[in-house]
Structure formats: structure tokens, C-alpha cells
Amino acid sequence: MPETTVLDFAHAAMEAAPEDAAARLRFYERLADAELFLLLEAEPDGDTVSPQVFALEEGSFVMAFDREERLSAFTGAPAPYVALPGRVIAGLLAGEALGLGLNLAVAPSSFLMPPDAVSWLVETLGQAPEQAEARPEAFHAPGDLPQSLLYSLDTKLALAAGLGEAALLAGVTYAGGRRGHMLAFLGARPEAEAALAKAVSEALAFSGIEAGEIDVAFLAADDPSAVRMARVGLRFDLPEVTEDEQVLSPAAPGMDPKRPPKLR
Incomplete structure (x- = not known):
């Protein structure tokens, strides 16, 4: 039986209650926090990535998936990709007139996120906490x-x-x-x-x-x-990190916050 992911659950809750703003916000929050596999035209070149861009009726979109198997099901053949948090992918797309296709045609959470929604997500994520002192x-x-x-x-x-x-x-x-x-x-x-x-x-x-x-x-x-x-x-x-858990290399694109990946 295919795995049901966190994004599948969040998307289903949003679709079941289209007027529920809280369900919609939870979906976008899960999207921002998720590790996504972004489909590329070629392997990353240092910090530079080149996503495949698809021209659809709704506009131009890049494709990302929350499981490698879903990316493979979409392409039907080996293809280059990079694993990045959803928030990093949204930051790459902001201002580029590009939308995000999530799990398109391969999962229940198939979803098209237009450029204005990408910009809204980046703006929401960019709100920084204020520092203050009180006793x-x-x-x-x-x-x-x-x-x-x-x-x-x-x-x-x-x-x-x-x-x-x-x-x-x-x-x-x-x-x-x-x-x-x-x-x-x-x-x-x-x-x-x-x-x-x-x-x-x-x-x-x-x-x-x-x-x-x-x-x-x-x-x-x-x-x-x-x-x-x-x-x-x-x-x-807070969960502990065990010795068996592997940490992504800071050298991978998007893993070092001081060196965000660049779009080619």
C-alpha cells in the first residue's frame, strides 16, 4: 500500500474544508517545513540549481515531490534533483513568476501553487520576531x-x-x-x-x-x-538526535543558511 505522507493528510484536510482558513494555513506550514525533492534540468553546479520548468495552462511551474519515489513516478526515468526544505524552494521562486507543482499527478496531494501564493508564503515566513526585555x-x-x-x-x-x-x-x-x-x-x-x-x-x-x-x-x-x-x-x-541519524552535509545546496542556493 502506498505511504500516506504528512502533506497528503494536510492537503486532504484543506480540500475537505475549503472555507476553513486554519486548515489552509496548516497545509502551507507543512509545505514550508517539508523536505521536498526538486526536479532539475541538470545536476547542481555548486550553489546553483536549474529546475525544470513546465509550461501549463495556469502558467510556468517547477515540480517538487515529498518522496523520491513520487519524483521517479512522475519522470518515468532517472532524473537529477536536489532535496531542499519547502521554504527554501519558495524563496528561490519568489519574484521569478514561477509557481510550484507539488506531487503533480502522482499522489493525493497533487497541487498547483501559483506565483502569488509562493510570494505570500515567502512573506509570511520572512516575519522576524522582535526582541524586547521585560521582568x-x-x-x-x-x-x-x-x-x-x-x-x-x-x-x-x-x-x-x-x-x-x-x-x-x-x-x-x-x-x-x-x-x-x-x-x-x-x-x-x-x-x-x-x-x-x-x-x-x-x-x-x-x-x-x-x-x-x-x-x-x-x-x-x-x-x-x-x-x-x-x-x-x-x-x-524536544526530540533527541541519535547516533544512527544522518545529518545532511552543510555543503549540499540549501543546507547552509549563509549560502542559500541560487536559481539559474
């Missing part, structure tokens, strides 16, 4: 947070393998009386802090909450604030 005075149980946000946070943090130990979500009251919510990462690797803060920002953006806000902090597990949060908050354990 917490008290922590309490989280308020009535939407399930869509908790689901998005849980999914995002499940992808943060090896970047920290855990995260705690609690309500917070700051000096001066301002109240809100705080997500504190415990034992986070210093070089991963920006990426983890960005993940929380994206979880908010794709949860569909208008003017939503969660403050992010980085604490040691024995920090007094962490101990107080643990008594009243929700805990998310």
Missing part, C-alpha cells in the same frame, strides 16, 4: 489558547531535534502588570536560539490568530524561572 513577576497556567496554536507549536518543536532539551509554556505577569504567555526553551544550543524563536513566530503566523503574541526565553533547566514555570505550565520535550 517576569509571576507565572500561572496558560490561558485559553486556541488548539490550532498548540498543534502548530507541538509540530514545530517536534522538528527541533537536538536543538535543546524541552520547552515550557506558561502564562506570565510582568513588572508593570502586563500579562501574556511565555515559551521558555531549556538547554537550547546558543547557535539554535534564533531558529527556535523563529519557529515560535511561524507557529503563531500559521495558527491564524490575529495579533497573537508569545514571548520566547532561553533558560537553564535549573533557573528559578524555569522551576516556577514547570509547576504551572505545559512541557514540550
Whole structure:
């Protein structure tokens, strides 16, 4: 039986409820986070990639697949490709008047993403968290947070393998009386802090909450604030990286954030 992927499930939920904005946002979030196999004209040349472009009635599209087997089923023969996160592929296409064909004709999640949707996704992903300083005075149980946000946070943090130990979500009251919510990462690797803060920002953006806000902090597990949060908050354990898991080489196109791939 063919495997049903995360994108298949997210696409089916979106198709089943076309008026449900939350389902649509979850699909685009899964697309951005997924590793996709982009069909190329030729093997990558250093940091430069040359996607095959297909002229369809709806416009010009490149093709990407969430499984290598699906790419092979589409081409029917060996073909060059590169594995990249969906967000990186969207960044490549933004401003190029190119859309993205996902799993076209080979899976239930067959989908055409027009150029304007690609631009919207890149813009949404580009929203950066703001830095601020405030002194917490008290922590309490989280308020009535939407399930869509908790689901998005849980999914995002499940992808943060090896970047920290855990995260705690609690309500917070700051000096001066301002109240809100705080997500504190415990034992986070210093070089991963920006990426983890960005993940929380994206979880908010794709949860569909208008003017939503969660403050992010980085604490040691024995920090007094962490101990107080643990008594009243929700805990998310971040997955560990095992010795058997292989890490993609930073030299592969798109794997080094300081050297994004270029479109030929």
C-alpha cells in the first residue's frame, strides 16, 4: 500500500474544508517545513540549481515531490534533483513568476501553487520576531489558547531535534502588570536560539490568530524561572538526535543558511 505522507493528510484536510482558513494555513506550514525533492534540468553546479520548468495552462511551474519515489513516478526515468526544505524552494521562486507543482499527478496531494501564493508564503515566513526585555513577576497556567496554536507549536518543536532539551509554556505577569504567555526553551544550543524563536513566530503566523503574541526565553533547566514555570505550565520535550541519524552535509545546496542556493 502506498505511504500516506504528512502533506497528503494536510492537503486532504484543506480540500475537505475549503472555507476553513486554519486548515489552509496548516497545509502551507507543512509545505514550508517539508523536505521536498526538486526536479532539475541538470545536476547542481555548486550553489546553483536549474529546475525544470513546465509550461501549463495556469502558467510556468517547477515540480517538487515529498518522496523520491513520487519524483521517479512522475519522470518515468532517472532524473537529477536536489532535496531542499519547502521554504527554501519558495524563496528561490519568489519574484521569478514561477509557481510550484507539488506531487503533480502522482499522489493525493497533487497541487498547483501559483506565483502569488509562493510570494505570500515567502512573506509570511520572512516575519522576524522582535526582541524586547521585560521582568517576569509571576507565572500561572496558560490561558485559553486556541488548539490550532498548540498543534502548530507541538509540530514545530517536534522538528527541533537536538536543538535543546524541552520547552515550557506558561502564562506570565510582568513588572508593570502586563500579562501574556511565555515559551521558555531549556538547554537550547546558543547557535539554535534564533531558529527556535523563529519557529515560535511561524507557529503563531500559521495558527491564524490575529495579533497573537508569545514571548520566547532561553533558560537553564535549573533557573528559578524555569522551576516556577514547570509547576504551572505545559512541557514540550524536544526530540533527541541519535547516533544512527544522518545529518545532511552543510555543503549540499540549501543546507547552509549563509549560502542559500541560487536559481539559474
